[in-house]
Amino acid sequence: MSALTLADARTIIAAAEKRADEIGQPMNIAVVDGGGNLIAHVRQDGAWIGSIDISISKAWTARAFDIQTKDLGDNAQPTQQFFGIHTTNGGKVAIFAGGVPLLRDGVVVGGLGVSGGSGEQDQTVAEAGAGAL
Amino acid sequence: MSALTLADARTIIAAAEKRADEIGQPMNIAVVDGGGNLIAHVRQDGAWIGSIDISISKAWTARAFDIQTKDLGDNAQPTQQFFGIHTTNGGKVAIFAGGVPLLRDGVVVGGLGVSGGSGEQDQTVAEAGAGAL
Amino acid sequence: MSALTLADARTIIAAAEKRADEIGQPMNIAVVDGGGNLIAHVRQDGAWIGSIDISISKAWTARAFDIQTKDLGDNAQPTQQFFGIHTTNGGKVAIFAGGVPLLRDGVVVGGLGVSGGSGEQDQTVAEAGAGAL
Amino acid sequence: MSALTLADARTIIAAAEKRADEIGQPMNIAVVDGGGNLIAHVRQDGAWIGSIDISISKAWTARAFDIQTKDLGDNAQPTQQFFGIHTTNGGKVAIFAGGVPLLRDGVVVGGLGVSGGSGEQDQTVAEAGAGAL
Numbered sequence: 001m002s003a004l005t006l007a008d009a010r011t012i013i014a015a016a017e018k019r020a021d022e023i024g025q026p027m028n029i030a031v032v033d034g035g036g037n038l039i040a041h042v043r044q045d046g047a048w049i050g051s052i053d054i055s056i057s058k059a060w061t062a063r064a065f066d067i068q069t070k071d072l073g074d075n076a077q078p079t080q081q082f083f084g085i086h087t088t089n090g091g092k093v094a095i096f097a098g099g100v101p102l103l104r105d106g107v108v109v110g111g112l113g114v115s116g117g118s119g120e121q122d123q124t125v126a127e128a129g130a131g132a133l
Numbered sequence: 134m135s136a137l138t139l140a141d142a143r144t145i146i147a148a149a150e151k152r153a154d155e156i157g158q159p160m161n162i163a164v165v166d167g168g169g170n171l172i173a174h175v176r177q178d179g180a181w182i183g184s185i186d187i188s189i190s191k192a193w194t195a196r197a198f199d200i201q202t203k204d205l206g207d208n209a210q211p212t213q214q215f216f217g218i219h220t221t222n223g224g225k226v227a228i229f230a231g232g233v234p235l236l237r238d239g240v241v242v243g244g245l246g247v248s249g250g251s252g253e254q255d256q257t258v259a260e261a262g263a264g265a266l
Numbered sequence: 267m268s269a270l271t272l273a274d275a276r277t278i279i280a281a282a283e284k285r286a287d288e289i290g291q292p293m294n295i296a297v298v299d300g301g302g303n304l305i306a307h308v309r310q311d312g313a314w315i316g317s318i319d320i321s322i323s324k325a326w327t328a329r330a331f332d333i334q335t336k337d338l339g340d341n342a343q344p345t346q347q348f349f350g351i352h353t354t355n356g357g358k359v360a361i362f363a364g365g366v367p368l369l370r371d372g373v374v375v376g377g378l379g380v381s382g383g384s385g386e387q388d389q390t391v392a393e394a395g396a397g398a399l
Numbered sequence: 400m401s402a403l404t405l406a407d408a409r410t411i412i413a414a415a416e417k418r419a420d421e422i423g424q425p426m427n428i429a430v431v432d433g434g435g436n437l438i439a440h441v442r443q444d445g446a447w448i449g450s451i452d453i454s455i456s457k458a459w460t461a462r463a464f465d466i467q468t469k470d471l472g473d474n475a476q477p478t479q480q481f482f483g484i485h486t487t488n489g490g491k492v493a494i495f496a497g498g499v500p501l502l503r504d505g506v507v508v509g510g511l512g513v514s515g516g517s518g519e520q521d522q523t524v525a526e527a528g529a530g531a532l
Contacts, residue, residue: 139308139309139311170318171318172308172309173306173307175305176303176304176305178271182301182303
């Protein structure tokens with residue numbers, strides 16, 4: 001299984017940016033490798049500065065637990081089995097939509113995080129990005 | 134679009150203090166610039182020391198997401214789309230009333246955060262401050 | 267002994283700003299009370315954003331140890347008795363010039379921190395501010 | 400003075416990557432805007448994961464104090480005027496070579512940080528990147 005490269009990350013980011021442009025919402029987009037370590041991040045012009053950290057956290061979370069952050073979020077609500085997980089790992093765990101695992105031949109090789117709009121907007125941009133791998 | 138100056142921040146703070154005096158609740162008041170960086174902070178005599186940090190976080194949050202913190206709070210409740218956002222960004226995200234974006238000619242140029250009373254009190258003081266710009 | 271008020275802090279800051287203007291170096295200026303808690307902060311237009319935190323840390327340090335930060339710094343060099351103190355207290359201890367205790371009738375009632383120029387510049391602005399109390 | 404855009408950041412990063420390739424040392428390269436907030440980051444294939452954070456810190460530091468990090472480092476050695484500055488600002492201050500301010504028409508509009516090799520290697524890559532703006 002070949003590791004995620006910077007070229008891969010750029011392909012993913014380009015596809016995510018294209019979708020963000022289509023929906024007219026500037027985004028922060030981050031890609032991490034299989035070790036959860038940042039490969040690349042971009043903030044589109046006009047995107048929220050508060051979303052820089054969140055995009056990276058979503059990417060890390062998606063790889064750290066091999067799960068979409070929106071699905072983790074369902075399990076992280078009060079009374080659910082993982083409630084409280086958002087304060088573990090030094091606060092790096094994001095539990096709302098926009099983080100997706102990156103797969104190659106069915107194996108998780110990294111994570112993609114998108115932040116800058118509504119949960120629905122972040123999710124569609126993340127899915128467009130992940131689909132490009 | 135001209136950047137927020139210290140003179141602007143003082144005008145905003147003076148208006149906020151006037152409103153805090155009217156309602157008889159001493160406040161912490163903080164102003165950040167367009168990059169989210171603190172320009173000025175004051176703690177009125179008798180205001181809570183726990184609110185120093187909160188006022189600065191509210192100001193930062195209002196600029197970081199170009200939103201009033203009370204509105205962000207509505208979306209940050211359990212089961213809502215941004216639940217968990219209060220633990221991102223190193224804990225700098227405030228999700229209760231009292232933080233408002235600062236606009237000049239319709240463009241966000243900074244943020245104002247007020248903390249020291251009830252949510253309603255913080256909000257009215259913040260609105261008075263922001264209205265002075 | 268009366269506690270330091272916001273009015274006191276403003277008097278101190280005004281004197282510090284006057285000196286900063288005289289030497290032509292924009293500064294961050296912070297005042298803390300006897301409990302080490304921030305009363306007021308200002309960043310003059312053009313002052314370094316990296317100095318926001320440092321001005322507050324200098325003010326806190328000057329009160330926390332009732333000492334000028336430049337004097338603490340002499341004792342905090344390698345091989346000196348307090349080497350390493352800058353990493354205590356969550357990193358809030360500043361060990362270079364620009365932080366001075368604030369005295370009323372010979373008693374320390376707070377701290378003033380100035381950051382934005384050379385050590386010499388920070389120190390002269392801090393002394394001007396403290397002298398106004 | 401127009402703000403730094405993502406397109407600007409990509410131009411800068413492309414020039415930095417070109418220089419890194421020439422010297423055969425993979426690098427982390429980060430660009431921040433005038434508020435010190437990340438616009439873009441890339442980690443070239445094979446570059447140290449420990450340098451992700453350092454590249455971002457160097458970019459932030461160069462803007463936060465409008466100085467090259469290697470020059471700040473000279474002033475941050477034991478007995479020098481800024482010794483201890485590396486533990487301020489939550490540890491975000493980098494005091495070794497590889498961070499340079501980004502100027503447009505003589506005004507600092509952001510910062511560039513490079514990390515992944517020796518100080519000399521980081522510096523030459525940073526200079527190549529900054530020169531492209």
